[in-house]
Amino acid sequence: MFIYGFIGTAANVYSYLIIGYVLLSWFPNARESAIGQILGRLVEPYVGIFRRFIPPIGGILDLSPIIAIFALRFIVIGLQSVLEFLLL
Template sequence: MNALIDTLIYALSLYWWIIIASAIFSWLFAFNVVNSRNAFVNNIGTVLYRLTEPVYRPIRRFLPDLGGIDISPIIVLLVIFFLQRFLDSTVRFAFY
């Protein structure tokens, strides 16, 4: 059971870094630091969008309109943090 819990924690950590990369990429794209016409940059943006948007979309439906500020990545990061700690502390010790 420890292997399964460790695998889930590592998968959540990987998704954590995907969300961070998506946020940084969106800032670089918004401030025209990266060239959006470059095929490689466009592919990176598309992959990050497709990996994160299905998680952000349900959260954005419940959030109030804050103008140009999107706090859905922060909420997802908090949920991931909670799930990692829950798996590591509660679930792991429930099977001992």
């Protein structure tokens, strides 16, 4: 079940990347750094999907990364369930 574990590990790593990208927003000009730009290229295409549908609360609090992580978890659980069904 290498694929099963790989999907879970990849999702965990991507979740940490999303969290890291959010934490960079707390520091001035951190997103313009090399690490911030790399994280932006990796995270923004996925989180941007949720930003289109979930506006910031009060114009300040952006909940789209949290919803993106929850959605990623549901996708991973679904994929792992399908793999378990097909391979067992």
